[in-house]
Amino acid sequence: xxxxxxxxxxxxxxxxxxxxxxxxxxxxxxxxxxxxxxxxxxxxxxxxxxxxxxxxxxxxxxxxxxxxxxxxxxxxxxxxxxxxxxxxxxxxxxxxxxxxxxxxxxxxxxxxxxxxxxxxxxxxxxxxxxxxxxxxxxxxxxxxxxxxxxxxxxxxxxxxxxxxxxxxxxxxxxxxxxxxxxxxxxxxxxxxxxxxxxxxxxxxxxxxxxxxxxxxxxxxxxxxxxxxxxxxxxxxxxxxxxxxxxxxxxxxxxxxxxxxxxxxxxxxxxxxxxxxxxxxxxxxxxxxxxxxxxxxxxxxxxxxxxxxxxxxxxxxxxxxxxxxxxxxxxxxxxxxxxxxxxxxxxxxxxxxxxxxxxxxxxxxxxxxxxxxxxxxxxxxxxxxxxxxxxxxxxxxxxxxxxxxxxxxxxxxxxxxxxxxxxxxxxxxxxxxxxxxxxxxxxxxxxxxxxxxxxxxxxxxxx
Amino acid sequence: xxxxxxxxxxxxxxxxxxxxxxxxxxxxxxxxxxxxxxxxxxxxxxxxxxxxxxxxxxxxxxxxxxxxxxxxxxxxxxxxxxxxxxxxxxxxxxxxxxxxxxxxxxxxxxxxxxxxxxxxxxxxxxxxxxxxxxxxxxxxxxxxxxxxxxxxxxxxxxxxxxxxxxxxxxxxxxxxxxxxxxxxxxxxxxxxxxxxxxxxxxxxxxxxxxxxxxxxxxxxxxxxxxxxxxxxxxxxxxxxxxxxxxxxxxxxxxxxxxxxxxxxxxxxxxxxxxxxxxxxxxxxxxxxxxxxxxxxxxxxxxxxxxxxxxxxxxxxxxxxxxxxxxxxxxxxxxxxxxxxxxxxxxxxxxxxxxxxxxxxxxxxxxxxxxxxxxxxxxxxxxxxxxxxxxxxxxxxxxxxxxxxxxxxxxxxxxxxxxxxxxxxxxxxxxxxxxxxxxxxxxxxxxxxxxxxxxxxxxxxxx
Numbered sequence: 048x049x050x051x052x053x054x055x056x057x058x059x060x061x062x063x064x065x066x067x068x069x070x071x072x073x074x075x076x077x078x079x080x081x082x083x084x085x086x087x088x089x090x091x092x093x094x095x096x097x098x099x100x101x102x103x104x105x106x107x108x109x110x111x112x113x114x115x116x117x118x119x120x121x122x123x124x125x126x127x128x129x130x131x132x133x134x135x136x137x138x139x140x141x142x143x144x145x146x147x148x149x150x151x152x153x154x155x156x157x158x159x160x161x162x163x164x165x166x167x168x169x170x171x172x173x174x175x176x177x178x179x180x181x182x183x184x185x186x187x188x189x190x191x192x193x194x195x196x197x198x199x200x201x202x203x204x205x206x207x208x209x210x211x212x213x214x215x216x217x218x219x220x221x222x223x224x225x226x227x228x229x230x231x232x233x234x235x236x237x238x239x240x241x242x243x244x245x246x247x248x249x250x251x252x253x254x255x256x257x258x259x260x261x262x263x264x265x266x267x268x269x270x271x272x273x274x275x276x277x278x279x280x281x282x283x284x285x286x287x288x289x290x291x292x293x294x295x296x297x298x299x300x301x302x303x304x305x306x307x308x309x310x311x312x313x314x315x316x317x318x319x320x321x322x323x324x325x326x327x328x329x330x331x332x333x334x335x336x337x338x339x340x341x342x343x344x345x346x347x348x349x350x351x352x353x354x355x356x357x358x359x360x361x362x363x364x365x366x367x368x369x370x371x372x373x374x375x376x377x378x379x380x381x382x383x384x385x386x387x388x389x390x391x392x393x394x395x396x397x398x399x400x401x402x403x404x405x406x407x408x409x410x411x412x413x414x415x416x417x418x419x420x421x422x423x424x425x426x427x428x429x430x431x432x433x434x435x436x437x438x439x440x441x442x443x444x445x446x447x448x449x450x451x452x453x454x455x456x457x458x459x460x461x462x463x464x465x466x467x468x469x470x471x472x473x474x475x476x477x478x479x480x481x482x483x484x485x486x487x488x489x490x491x492x493x494x495x496x497x498x499x500x501x502x503x504x505x506x507x508x509x
Numbered sequence: 510x511x512x513x514x515x516x517x518x519x520x521x522x523x524x525x526x527x528x529x530x531x532x533x534x535x536x537x538x539x540x541x542x543x544x545x546x547x548x549x550x551x552x553x554x555x556x557x558x559x560x561x562x563x564x565x566x567x568x569x570x571x572x573x574x575x576x577x578x579x580x581x582x583x584x585x586x587x588x589x590x591x592x593x594x595x596x597x598x599x600x601x602x603x604x605x606x607x608x609x610x611x612x613x614x615x616x617x618x619x620x621x622x623x624x625x626x627x628x629x630x631x632x633x634x635x636x637x638x639x640x641x642x643x644x645x646x647x648x649x650x651x652x653x654x655x656x657x658x659x660x661x662x663x664x665x666x667x668x669x670x671x672x673x674x675x676x677x678x679x680x681x682x683x684x685x686x687x688x689x690x691x692x693x694x695x696x697x698x699x700x701x702x703x704x705x706x707x708x709x710x711x712x713x714x715x716x717x718x719x720x721x722x723x724x725x726x727x728x729x730x731x732x733x734x735x736x737x738x739x740x741x742x743x744x745x746x747x748x749x750x751x752x753x754x755x756x757x758x759x760x761x762x763x764x765x766x767x768x769x770x771x772x773x774x775x776x777x778x779x780x781x782x783x784x785x786x787x788x789x790x791x792x793x794x795x796x797x798x799x800x801x802x803x804x805x806x807x808x809x810x811x812x813x814x815x816x817x818x819x820x821x822x823x824x825x826x827x828x829x830x831x832x833x834x835x836x837x838x839x840x841x842x843x844x845x846x847x848x849x850x851x852x853x854x855x856x857x858x859x860x861x862x863x864x865x866x867x868x869x870x871x872x873x874x875x876x877x878x879x880x881x882x883x884x885x886x887x888x889x890x891x892x893x894x895x896x897x898x899x900x901x902x903x904x905x906x907x908x909x910x911x912x913x914x915x916x917x918x919x920x921x922x923x924x925x926x927x928x929x930x931x932x933x934x935x936x937x938x939x940x941x942x943x944x945x946x947x948x949x950x951x952x953x954x955x956x957x958x959x960x961x962x963x964x965x966x967x968x969x970x971x
Contacts, residue, residue, distance in 0.1 A: 078678075083675055213545055214541045216954070410872070473948070486931055
């Protein structure tokens, strides 16, 4: 380890105006409160280890909502409430299983295999019924390749092996390219008579954990089972498909129960000068059922409540009303985000800004903004105040799934906390998205950066 | 996970000049080579899992040198060699042990305890001899407190419980404040008659792994045993010392064997236009004995060789000579770095720049430079070219322990790769500094940022 030391950041401070120095000190005070006294990590520990997975409609959802309300109160909110919404209730229904049963080269007799594959059914997907589905696998790398092979699809299990592009520095760009196979893959294969699909997990990871996530059936075509496969197994399958025809059998059990009641968990600090102007900070409380949902989005949930706790702990009295929201059902329905926007519209609320943390509890790197040119100019003037805490880049574009409806229906300017993205898709929707994958300080610094931005939005408006 | 996408970085490219576009494309090519074909992760796997700990003088050191030379050759160096140097040969000599044996409140009879403490002897420290050292513990938080309590020190075990400051955003600043207790603590306590010292591990981590690292005895005072203690045990000891007098016994076995032969492992690509102008890229090959040395500094070592591999793989022919160096004995002697500088001086070599990666294989964030004002201005003009790969900040100050001597004796401008620092002191010098703590892409992006900078230094000089 190097023995030569140097100062990284604070040199910029010397060029600040008086107001900026005041802001710099106020932000330092908030940051110190969080970095010294944060409850984010212990809250995350409880959420992940005592509650765990919490998909919409599950017992975990109910427990998490009650816990969230309690923590929100304990963090000192002036007012807390549950905002009711109907949520879908998809259940996995049992263990998802698949194995390669044989490989056939040319006209030779199939050679038996008995190779179990590490798979997980996609969220919202249907089960295979009581029987296993057994069929030959058709390899495709893209929808173009699917179209080219459309005459071969009937009766097959289509294997989408689209790989994450390693040359993108932001892993979200690789995800953007890959996620369409999870979303549209089943129905596009069903269109040509496929009996099931296998999707290569959307990940750069070196392990074999399969990554779940929602799929969306097109009502025009048959609903067919859909599973994600771990990367090592995907490579194994790819390799064997180059040598012959592989037959796979699989069994899934997913199905929908009737919609049920879920809730957004909301805490509020009332504004002293402009109580009707609302600023929203949020993450989503639900997670997939196959993991602890530590990064996705336990992190955003506890950061949201940490900002509330820190503001109250230092006696900060915002000019504007600040809402802290744990949204329901982001993963497979977005009913929480829609409900929040719908009610805001009905009540004719004035939402001046919303920010979401839903890209993991990793070390903060940038803030993204979906705002007007003028607003972005205003925001950019705050950059030097926030940069020392990690978000040294401010970019156009940003928001979050749960605050998207607010932006859409009320044109609310929105932003996002963008942590470092390298590790995110190692754990995203997979069973290794656990508490242990979260670093305490990285989590806390995320809260610091959100708090700093909200302090400035509250003070100066947008 | 958010469903709204946005581009993070490349917008700056549109404002680049023709030369900058050419450079941007060249850097993109190097980056793609590394991100697609890197051997850094598998090399790190071999170094950590097949060789493991490799303290100067140990059998691991010898194996690592041979392996490094082989990889350097395999990466396509025009020339490779071992640069011999004498290295110290400190050995741990056995298991370091400590336990709290009793606690005494006021004049009461001591209450027996039998609490084992998770400890590790500091590097270069002496052993306690065949017998256990048993003494009451004297708590101090700082050297000021030691001075204030100097009359109580005699016959005691001094416990330095200086905590990492959580309010620094860069953890290296917390380390800078804390590391003096490891370096000077034993001798400053020995001055007043202490029989041993216990140092709180230099870490923010939530676990209990003790963190080693070198100490330096002052020849004026008796050499006394010195151990580091895990943070949970440190907090436990702190807590119990507030309630009474705790007696601890400890046993260590460290000692020096005669100096032995070690080597810097060097690979070189000869410059085509200015072969006499040398650019050095390096990390250190040695590590502490209690860990795999994955981040410290296996990461810097494999990144160094990855830059070499990538340059050769794309057929890059540098104008200047580029040296890739795995330095010997950074951890407890710096003999490799000194040797490299001494020979450079003897041979009157012209070293125009040196960069070291020795702050972990985490996601790259900034490049630091110890250069003249004019050179820094030149370097700053390259920032937009490198920022898209992670190092979006260029700061004054930077270098590395191993290249420090080059800077000192030849005034060679130097720089450092500064990865995100949040996780570094969770694993630094502790048994959890293992391969599994390194993320493949973060490691590779480190190599990309170094390669990009070196491409520019090579092309434009400094």
